[in-house]
Amino acid sequence: MEFKPTIVAFLCNWCSYTGADLAGTSRMKYKPNIRVIRVMCSGRVDPTFVYKSFREGADGVLICGCHPGDCHYQEGNYKCLRRFKLMKKYITQMGIEPERLHLEWISASEGKQFAELVDSMTERIKELGPSQVKQVAETLAI
Amino acid sequence: MEEPRIGVYICWCGTNIAKMVDVEQVTEQVSKLPHVVVSKNYKYMCSDPGQELIACDIQEHKLNRIVVAACSPRIHELTFRRALEKAGLNAYLFEMANIREQDSWVHDNREEATRKAIELVAASISRVKYHEPLDKRSVTINPATLVIGGGVAGMSAALEVANAGREVYLVEKSDRLGGLVNHLDLTYPYLYDAGSMLETLLRRTLNHPHIKVFCDTTVEKVDGFIGNFTTTILTENQQPVTLTFGNIIVSTGLKPFDASRVGEYGYGRLPDVLTSVEFEDMLRSGQILTRSGKPPQNIAIIHCVGSRNTEFHEYCSRTCCQVALKFANQIRTLLPDSNIFDLYADMRAFGKGCEELYTETSRKNITFMMFDQQKEMPQIIRSIDPADPHMLIFFREKISGLGLEVPADLIILMVGMEAHEDVKDVAHAVGISVCGNQFFIEKHPKLDPVATTTAGVYIVGNCQGPKGIPDAISQAKAAAARVLATINQGSVFVEVTTAQVNEAICCGCQTCILVCPYSAIHFDQNKRVSVVNEVLCKGCGTCGSTCPTGAIRSKHFTDQQILSQIAGLMEMTLKIN
Numbered sequence: 127m128e129f130k131p132t133i134v135a136f137l138c139n140w141c142s143y144t145g146a147d148l149a150g151t152s153r154m155k156y157k158p159n160i161r162v163i164r165v166m167c168s169g170r171v172d173p174t175f176v177y178k179s180f181r182e183g184a185d186g187v188l189i190c191g192c193h194p195g196d197c198h199y200q201e202g203n204y205k206c207l208r209r210f211k212l213m214k215k216y217i218t219q220m221g222i223e224p225e226r227l228h229l230e231w232i233s234a235s236e237g238k239q240f241a242e243l244v245d246s247m248t249e250r251i252k253e254l255g256p257s258q259v260k261q262v263a264e265t266l267a268i
Numbered sequence: 269m270e271e272p273r274i275g276v277y278i279c280w281c282g283t284n285i286a287k288m289v290d291v292e293q294v295t296e297q298v299s300k301l302p303h304v305v306v307s308k309n310y311k312y313m314c315s316d317p318g319q320e321l322i323a324c325d326i327q328e329h330k331l332n333r334i335v336v337a338a339c340s341p342r343i344h345e346l347t348f349r350r351a352l353e354k355a356g357l358n359a360y361l362f363e364m365a366n367i368r369e370q371d372s373w374v375h376d377n378r379e380e381a382t383r384k385a386i387e388l389v390a391a392s393i394s395r396v397k398y399h400e401p402l403d404k405r406s407v408t409i410n411p412a413t414l415v416i417g418g419g420v421a422g423m424s425a426a427l428e429v430a431n432a433g434r435e436v437y438l439v440e441k442s443d444r445l446g447g448l449v450n451h452l453d454l455t456y457p458y459l460y461d462a463g464s465m466l467e468t469l470l471r472r473t474l475n476h477p478h479i480k481v482f483c484d485t486t487v488e489k490v491d492g493f494i495g496n497f498t499t500t501i502l503t504e505n506q507q508p509v510t511l512t513f514g515n516i517i518v519s520t521g522l523k524p525f526d527a528s529r530v531g532e533y534g535y536g537r538l539p540d541v542l543t544s545v546e547f548e549d550m551l552r553s554g555q556i557l558t559r560s561g562k563p564p565q566n567i568a569i570i571h572c573v574g575s576r577n578t579e580f581h582e583y584c585s586r587t588c589c590q591v592a593l594k595f596a597n598q599i600r601t602l603l604p605d606s607n608i609f610d611l612y613a614d615m616r617a618f619g620k621g622c623e624e625l626y627t628e629t630s631r632k633n634i635t636f637m638m639f640d641q642q643k644e645m646p647q648i649i650r651s652i653d654p655a656d657p658h659m660l661i662f663f664r665e666k667i668s669g670l671g672l673e674v675p676a677d678l679i680i681l682m683v684g685m686e687a688h689e690d691v692k693d694v695a696h697a698v699g700i701s702v703c704g705n706q707f708f709i710e711k712h713p714k715l716d717p718v719a720t721t722t723a724g725v726y727i728v729g730n731c732q733g734p735k736g737i738p739d740a741i742s743q744a745k746a747a748a749a750r751v752l753a754t755i756n757q758g759s760v761f762v763e764v765t766t767a768q769v770n771e772a773i774c775c776g777c778q779t780c781i782l783v784c785p786y787s788a789i790h791f792d793q794n795k796r797v798s799v800v801n802e803v804l805c806k807g808c809g810t811c812g813s814t815c816p817t818g819a820i821r822s823k824h825f826t827d828q829q830i831l832s833q834i835a836g837l838m839e840m841t842l843k844i845n
Contacts, residue, residue: 132841134834139342140701140721147340150369158380161387161837162370163830164341166765169783170809170825178831182838195692198699198721199808200785209813235704241374 131185131251133160133244136175138168140198141233142190148237156241157248160188167191169202173213176227180217183260186226186251190240193231203231221262223254272397275306275331276389277322279313279338281368288372290382294337297386301393305329314344322348323355332357333396337365337389343712358401360824365392387840394836398829404761405802409495410514411755412437416487416694419447420466421729421740422519423473428748429517430478434755437511438473439501440483445470447521448730453551454598455737456590457621463552482509486690490516490698493806494724494760499697515724515751518708519744520694522685522730525574525581532645533573533681538659540564541648541679543573544591551595556602556678564606564677567599568661570646571612575684577641583705585684585734589616592682593629600632608634609674611663613641619736637674638666648679685734698725707733718747723762726750765824766805767812771797774819780811 137143143164149156165171168191179187189210191203210229218224228247232240278294280286291309299307306325310318313336325331334357336348341364349359365388375381411434415426418440426436444450446469452462473479484504491498495514503509524545527535535541539559542550550556558564569592574580589612596608615636617626630636639646646663661674687706688694695702700720701709708727711719718726726747729740754760767789769780774797781789781798788804789811791797798820800811809822818827 130845132838134837143340144342147342147366147369150340150371150373153373155376156374158371158375158377158384161384161391161841162366163391163833163837165809165830166822166825167808167810170813170822172813172827172830174827175830175834178834179838182835183842184838195696196701198701199806199810200696202785202808202810205783205810205814233704234701234709 129252129256131159131248131256132183133186133188133247133251134179134184135160135162135188135190136165136168136171137162137232138191138198138202139164139166141192141196141231142168142240144234145190145232145236145240148235149241150237152237154237154241156244159248159251160244167197167199167202168206169197169199171206171209173209173216176213177217180222180226180257180259181263183257185254185257186228186247188243188247189229190232191229193233196233222257222259225250225254226257270332272303272333273305273329273331274303274333274335274393274396275322275325275329276304276308276335276393277313277318277337278307278309278367278385278389279318279336280309280311281338282311285338285368285372288375288378288381289367289385290378293382294385294389298389298393301390303333303397304393305331313338314347319348319351322351326352326355326357332361333399334362335365335389335392335396336362337367337385337392339368340366340370360402361396361399363392363396363399365389383844386844387837390840391833391837394839395829395833398826398832399824402764402823405764406759407493407495407762408759409755409757410497410512411435412511412513413515413517413751414439414487414497414499414511414513415517415519416698417441417447417519417521417729417731418445418473418481418483419519419521419729419740420449420469420737421521421744422447422517423469424741425517425519425728425744425748426479427469427472427476428745429751430476432752434478434752436479437513438479438481439485439487440481441486441520443484445473445481445483448524449737451545451548453548454594456594457619457625459594459597487694487697494754494762497724515726515754516698517726517728517744517747517751518694518698518700518731519727519729520688520691520731522734523688525683525686527573527681527683529580530573530645532647533570533679534648535681538648538650538679540659540677541681543681543683544588544595545683547595547680551598556599558677563603566607566609566675567603567678567680568609568611568674568676569595569680569682570661571610571682572614572641573681573683574686576613581684581686581705583734584616586616587734587736588682588684590619590622590625590736593617593622593625595680596629596634597632600634609676610634610636611639611646611661611674612636613639637672639663640666651675685730691731698722700725700727707731718743719750723760724754763807765807765822766802767800767807767809768821768823769798769800770819770821771795773817774798775817777816779814779816780820783810783814785810
């Protein structure tokens, strides 16, 4: 059976979620593997959200925020970037391929970039194959 | 927690959703999820009967949580929150699943789109269980208004507010009011004198008892929120002045495109190549002369300089075609025997009275010729013969495909408009966003075109997108009406999705204080815990994701709500797999 990855995406309300909406308003087409969860700011993306997504079976996690300097809350995206680097390290230590977690800046006008990002990320995750996290965690009962 | 009784409503949005998503199947699948009491679909959930449907079910089935799967929450979240309130339910006991902009409109496989919709709705159902009622917070409105930018739009907005007896602070970056209109000779399409119109506006603005004008002044940073903004400006003589106001109207305008960027036209190199702005100044002097002081025999006008060209700006600047027609008329009057060549990429003489101006102008012995700037830009070269005509324009006429040469002693480049360099500084100062073209983004392009996503901040005139004087002034007056309505109400309700500290588990590490961009958290030395000032908090939630003990809750975006959303989503995903 063909592998259909699930990508959980956390999008900030002001830039990235609006950018994703713009892709829709412009009727751009992209791969249907992404599931968006809206947060007010990429700075709200608690590492727990990312780990929980992997734990529950997500094959990839995407975080999108405003471009540096454009954050609606001044600097939440910088906080997100710092956490992202730690999260990458952490998931690697946990045995999760770091490529499964991705951060990208998407502005409110970048509908096209968002559509392209979803397609390229879906391809990357397809190449990596299904995530084993949920299965392993259940075997180990953690 | 009371037992959740959830009502789920799937919108067809006519065929917008129903064409790509099997709404019946979604309704059926999610009806089996825990706590779902009612699951229905309807043609237009946002319509009155759609909202009525929710209200009736709330009464009949004692629903206490509502999920609507429809368009983006950025479009109709507020509509449905209001519907809940009308039915006696707290507005925050509601969640929206976006199955239009982020599903039916972006996919072309009905099976996959339906599956995605089911998962997104399941996630929302799982989230809404943990939603809590939140109280609205009312803030009083400071009746003063700040207007940033003193062009015709800014002055019109200021006058409209001030005429209602309210104080206005009008801040202008340059040393004088008037903006781009200061350069205009006549306005299109009726060829009225721009100077006298501007003079009237200036006189009224400067003499108005309720308008305080600050020239040579910029607004660096604005603190606060709707109703209660404050800023400190440096006046001309470097005196700091603190202003407090309840609303902001941004009217910072645009600037002319820098023509020297188009190498083919030789602007800055060839002395008799002028921009439309410089030509306006020449017209105001009453004489059309070449650099050598002679009246030109051959005059060429080139359209779309910097506009409608992917190399510079893709957008149309909307005013240049009409201004070019106005120029042709004025030249014909001042130099009746001259040859006038109008080289256009497209003639966009839209708007009241403008197509008529084009028809009128085309009867005045003016040679209109079309070029294709996507294929081949016209080239301007200096003629080898030092005597007149001293320039030649080489271009390919679009319809005939012929390569033509046009002689010219004076060339006018119709420059478009573009954003000021400091547009992002202004955006940051007042907390609004710019689009890819560096214009400020309106809250809704059709339903709310002068508001922004930041409550209490409005955008008018060119800074929202290029436009002529009537449109700019219409926007200014529209924003003024919005501001006055808020002032009249005396108070407004604001978002209450702020952060909150659970003192019982706060360990006093103060990390939240370090990350808060608004200095909204302080440390209570007696209790040894962090305390959030809810008036200053804007609800970004960064503190919540930093807190090591989980003591901080971002209201309406709590850990529990989001984690449950993830769990609900993945559970449904695995079930379908």
